[in-house]
Amino acid sequence: xxxxxxxxxxxxxxxxxxxxxxxxxxxxxxxxxxxxxxxxxxxxxxxxxxxxxxxxxxxxxxxxxxxxxxxxxxxxxxxxxxxxxxxxxxxxxxxxxxxxxxxxxxxxxxxxxxxxxxxxxxxxxxxxxxxxxxxxxxxxxxxxxxxxxxxxxxxxxxxxxxxxxxxxxxxxxxxxxxxxxxxxxxxxxxxxxxxxxxxxxxxxxxxxxxxxxxxxxxxxxxxxxxxxxxxxxxxxxxxxxxxxxxxxxxxxxxxxxxxxxxxxxxxxxxxxxxxxxxxxxxxxxxxxxxxxxxxxxxxxxxxxxxxxxxxxxxxxxxxxxxxxxxxxxxxxxxxxxxxxxxxxxxxxxxxxxxxxxxxxxxxxxxxxxxxxxxxxxxxxxxxxxxxxxxxxxxxxxxxxxxxxxxxxxxxxxxxxxxxxxxxxxxxxxxxxxxxxx
Amino acid sequence: xxxxxxxxxxxxxxxxxxxxxxxxxxxxxxxxxxxxxxxxxxxxxxxxxxxxxxxxxxxxxxxxxxxxxxxxxxxxxxxxxxxxxxxxxxxxxxxxxxxxxxxxxxxxxxxxxxxxxxxxxxxxxxxxxxxxxxxxxxxxxxxxxxxxxxxxxxxxxxxxxxxxxxxxxxxxxxxxxxxxxxxxxxxxxxxxxxxxxxxxxxxxxxxxxxxxxxxxxxxxxxxxxxxxxxxxxxxxxxxxxxxxxxxxxxxxxxxxxxxxxxxxxxxxxxxxxxxxxxxxxxxxxxxxxxxxxxxxxxxxxxxxxxxxxxxxxxxxxxxxxxxxxxxxxxxxxxxxxxxxxxxxxxxxxxxxxxxxxxxxxxxxxxxxxxxxxxxxxxxxxxxxxxxxxxxxxxxxxxxxxxxxxxxxxxxxxxxxxxxxxxxxxxxxxxxxxxxxxxxxxxxxxxxxxxxxxxxxxxxxxxxxxxxxxxxxxxxxxxxxxxxxxxxxxxxxxxxxx
Numbered sequence: 001x002x003x004x005x006x007x008x009x010x011x012x013x014x015x016x017x018x019x020x021x022x023x024x025x026x027x028x029x030x031x032x033x034x035x036x037x038x039x040x041x042x043x044x045x046x047x048x049x050x051x052x053x054x055x056x057x058x059x060x061x062x063x064x065x066x067x068x069x070x071x072x073x074x075x076x077x078x079x080x081x082x083x084x085x086x087x088x089x090x091x092x093x094x095x096x097x098x099x100x101x102x103x104x105x106x107x108x109x110x111x112x113x114x115x116x117x118x119x120x121x122x123x124x125x126x127x128x129x130x131x132x133x134x135x136x137x138x139x140x141x142x143x144x145x146x147x148x149x150x151x152x153x154x155x156x157x158x159x160x161x162x163x164x165x166x167x168x169x170x171x172x173x174x175x176x177x178x179x180x181x182x183x184x185x186x187x188x189x190x191x192x193x194x195x196x197x198x199x200x201x202x203x204x205x206x207x208x209x210x211x212x213x214x215x216x217x218x219x220x221x222x223x224x225x226x227x228x229x230x231x232x233x234x235x236x237x238x239x240x241x242x243x244x245x246x247x248x249x250x251x252x253x254x255x256x257x258x259x260x261x262x263x264x265x266x267x268x269x270x271x272x273x274x275x276x277x278x279x280x281x282x283x284x285x286x287x288x289x290x291x292x293x294x295x296x297x298x299x300x301x302x303x304x305x306x307x308x309x310x311x312x313x314x315x316x317x318x319x320x321x322x323x324x325x326x327x328x329x330x331x332x333x334x335x336x337x338x339x340x341x342x343x344x345x346x347x348x349x350x351x352x353x354x355x356x357x358x359x360x361x362x363x364x365x366x367x368x369x370x371x372x373x374x375x376x377x378x379x380x381x382x383x384x385x386x387x388x389x390x391x392x393x394x395x396x397x398x399x400x401x402x403x404x405x406x407x408x409x410x411x412x413x414x415x416x417x418x419x420x421x422x423x424x425x426x427x428x429x430x431x432x433x434x435x436x437x
Numbered sequence: 438x439x440x441x442x443x444x445x446x447x448x449x450x451x452x453x454x455x456x457x458x459x460x461x462x463x464x465x466x467x468x469x470x471x472x473x474x475x476x477x478x479x480x481x482x483x484x485x486x487x488x489x490x491x492x493x494x495x496x497x498x499x500x501x502x503x504x505x506x507x508x509x510x511x512x513x514x515x516x517x518x519x520x521x522x523x524x525x526x527x528x529x530x531x532x533x534x535x536x537x538x539x540x541x542x543x544x545x546x547x548x549x550x551x552x553x554x555x556x557x558x559x560x561x562x563x564x565x566x567x568x569x570x571x572x573x574x575x576x577x578x579x580x581x582x583x584x585x586x587x588x589x590x591x592x593x594x595x596x597x598x599x600x601x602x603x604x605x606x607x608x609x610x611x612x613x614x615x616x617x618x619x620x621x622x623x624x625x626x627x628x629x630x631x632x633x634x635x636x637x638x639x640x641x642x643x644x645x646x647x648x649x650x651x652x653x654x655x656x657x658x659x660x661x662x663x664x665x666x667x668x669x670x671x672x673x674x675x676x677x678x679x680x681x682x683x684x685x686x687x688x689x690x691x692x693x694x695x696x697x698x699x700x701x702x703x704x705x706x707x708x709x710x711x712x713x714x715x716x717x718x719x720x721x722x723x724x725x726x727x728x729x730x731x732x733x734x735x736x737x738x739x740x741x742x743x744x745x746x747x748x749x750x751x752x753x754x755x756x757x758x759x760x761x762x763x764x765x766x767x768x769x770x771x772x773x774x775x776x777x778x779x780x781x782x783x784x785x786x787x788x789x790x791x792x793x794x795x796x797x798x799x800x801x802x803x804x805x806x807x808x809x810x811x812x813x814x815x816x817x818x819x820x821x822x823x824x825x826x827x828x829x830x831x832x833x834x835x836x837x838x839x840x841x842x843x844x845x846x847x848x849x850x851x852x853x854x855x856x857x858x859x860x861x862x863x864x865x866x867x868x869x870x871x872x873x874x875x876x877x878x879x880x881x882x883x884x885x886x887x888x889x890x891x892x893x894x895x896x897x898x899x900x901x902x903x904x905x906x907x908x909x910x911x912x913x914x915x916x917x918x919x920x921x922x923x924x925x926x927x928x929x930x931x932x933x934x
Binding site: 024028030031032033035036041043044046047048049050051052053054057066068069071075076077082085086089090091092093094095096097098100101102103104105106109110130131132133142156157158161165200202203204232234272275276277278287288291294297300301303305306308309312389391392393395396409 | 768
């Protein structure tokens with residue numbers, strides 16, 4: 001039993017502690033919510049496009065030919081697509097006012113999923129209302145904590161976010177290097193033999209892109225399928241750039257290589273490039289895709305795609321199916337400009353000749369990324385003055401796992417004529433010479 | 438204070454959920470025979486894609502009542518909607534469309550608070566014109582070449598609407614949270630998040646890498662204790678002070694119908710120097726005398742909220758999200774938001790729909806349509822909630838919130854309620870686990886300014902009938918019904934008997 005003096009000391013201690021706490025609360029100063037952004041930050045002032053971002057577009061008040069929008073098949077201002085979207089607008093209005101589970105499923109969505117599944121020759125497809133959210137929701141739906149994912153170093157940011165949300169073990173392999181991937185898979189096999197019980201419940205995935213956005217190269221899919229069956233890892237293929245571009249009918253990299261589509265467990269693509277709409281889709285076997293209807297976060301907890309955009313995508317698919325010749329035309333134009341841009345002093349072309357979106361990087365970096373970015377921006381600005389609209393490839397420098405070097409992105413579409421391609425190539429050559437030498 | 442059902446109702450609910458568990462026994466038999474078949478079919482010994490026990494709830498409860506969700510519609514999601522009829526011959530494992538369309542179903546499930554889900558009128562005409570001119574897609578990101586003049590116009594309008602310095606718009610409401618919270622906070626920061634926050638806020642908080650602490654739903658003592666402890670004790674293990682503290686709350690919580698205690702949260706935030714992120718997905722347009730959201734509802738200053746986030750899906754009949762705040766915040770987001778760098782910008786006709794509907798709500802289109810819609814929604818809310826309480830149902834949420842959850846509790850009643858209401862031509866949304874706690878399943882009504890009094894009366898009559906049929910009137914408080922007639926001597930005499 002504490003004496004009166006001891007009790008008094010305790011009370012004083014508690015009071016002192018209370019005052020100390022109040023002092024700490026008074027003293028604490030948080031950081032500002034956001035750090036200040038310098039006025040000349042390269043990404044602060046956006047280019048303003050007045051009017052539609054189609055083949056001939058007005059950027060910052062200047063009329064230019066568009067070499068920067070991913071409008072590969074020129075469907076952005078196709079009158080049939082616009083008419084289909086307009087009919088849907090007149091029938092359904094704009095928004096869907098609900099997620100897919102709560103009266104947000106329209107017959108247009110079901111139609112689009114059906115058409116996509118038939119086009120890609122898979123059992124089922126599922127659509128998302130935002131391209132970025134497609135792969136970023138699909139990966140965490142299957143891969144959880146404790147699973148292992150082997151992913152290419154040049155994977156795009158959406159894949160990186162999906163992997164981060166999944167909390168799985170990530171193993172990066174060198175870009176397109178199958179020997180490096182095999183080495184990692186072999187190491188994992190050795191680990192598995194040490195702990196077979198754990199290995200029996202650990203899922204393995206390989207995540208690759210058909211055509212890489214950051215490098216413009218194609219993935220070696222036949223070797224990947226061989227590795228899949230040898231080491232029992234499932235393949236997730238991200239085809240945002242290659243859907244509607246590669247293959248005889250535009251079905252993507254599986255058609256390009258002639259691989260059976262059932263060998264790939266999940267194909268994900270966004271409809272914002274070749275299909276000139278908004279949103280994304282995943283396709284594959286029903287056993288795989290149906291799972292996302294309950295566990296894809298971007299599907300269950302978000303409003304569904306506005307019906308007019310779904311109708312635009314359906315009409316775009318119709319056009320793709322009716323004119324399979326456009327893919328060959330696109331391939332030819334890509335090859336043409338690729339050749340024309342070779343041999344520019346100071347700039348090198350990064351990307352394969354069949355990629356419609358490739359990069360122009362500085363042959364020799366100045367040493368500082370900021371300086372490189374400024375040089376490239378100078379080239380872009382001068383090309384803009386000569387009516388060629390280009391853009392730098394934008395990245396979040398602090399957030400990317402493997403930050404690609406700064407580059408100018410050049411995009412080829414079927415609407416560009418041969419003269420325009422030649423003119424663009426010569427303009428870039430002249431400007432590069434002027435700026436870099 | 439929430440009304441609670443009697444004890445025997447709780448016991449029955451728990452027992453009902455237990456009955457579902459005997460499915461696990463049945464599963465044991467099914468598994469051993471199915472496993473052999475599956476192994477033969479796969480033939481390739483890959484590790485199985487799904488865990489057995491994860492699917493347990495899906496297979497045994499969700500599948501049986503699956504016909505209450507994902508109902509496909511084929512008309513505007515307005516006050517009345519046309520639903521495509523589905524049939525299943527294998528207990529909901531697969532559906533076939535009969536080809537019939539159930540026309541004119543009263544829609545109590547779509548988020549159409551101000552009635553802008555329309556296929557006629559000025560919004561639709563403006564969107565049609567922009568569609569003709571700009572096309573449907575954009576094919577580029579905001580920082581590259583996807584920033585149209587329409588986007589700049591929209592952001593300026595949103596800033597004026599909210600009463601903030603600047604705003605930025607994004608293509609998806611869910612992604613607005615999951616891509617911008619990581620841009621604002623990172624490692625070494627603390628996030629205090631409400632218990633019942635939406636999945637997008639939870640995902641954004643997790644992706645940021647900051648430490649997350651949960652406080653009890655709308656409970657200011659819990660929040661204050663967390664704030665005090667955080668500042669006094671600092672980071673765990675190192676005891677270094679936190680870099681910043683961000684409080685994540687929503688305007689209206691969509692499963693509870695409750696409104697955040699904003700004055701108290703702002704007082705706490707000012708006292709402890711934390712930052713406030715307010716997600717007004719459901720409350721923008723739906724609360725406040727002119728539809729400016731929960732800040733106007735409480736009569737507070739928008740500058741007190743550091744980050745005002747909301748979506749265009751619910752009250753504006755479009756899609757996408759926005760963030761509003763000080764100019765430094767928006768400048769920072771324009772350079773560092775994941776969405777601005779990597780994701781496609783908003784589609785032009787959708788932008789036009791938002792601009793037209795926002796101008797209408799602000800009264801800038803020359804009509805008083807916006808003001809009428811806001812008032813109509815408030816009247817509908819008060820009337821509907823009052824009538825349901827009089828009938829004896831247990832309703833959660835604030836008196837003024839247009840989201841009305843009606844408690845069902847028992848798992849079997851989830852399916853029964855949804856199906857009975859559809860038989861009577863009313864489409865409702867029923868929710869169970871995992872969106873709600875397992876013993877608190879509910880039906881959630883979303884009121885709309887497009888609902889007329891006749892529609893509400895029809896719906897209330899049917900809800901009354903189904904409530905009696907399924908014994909849903911759990912409330913032990915009986916409200917005296919409001920008399921329509923003014924108080925006079927004859928009325929007084931009647932009630933005496």
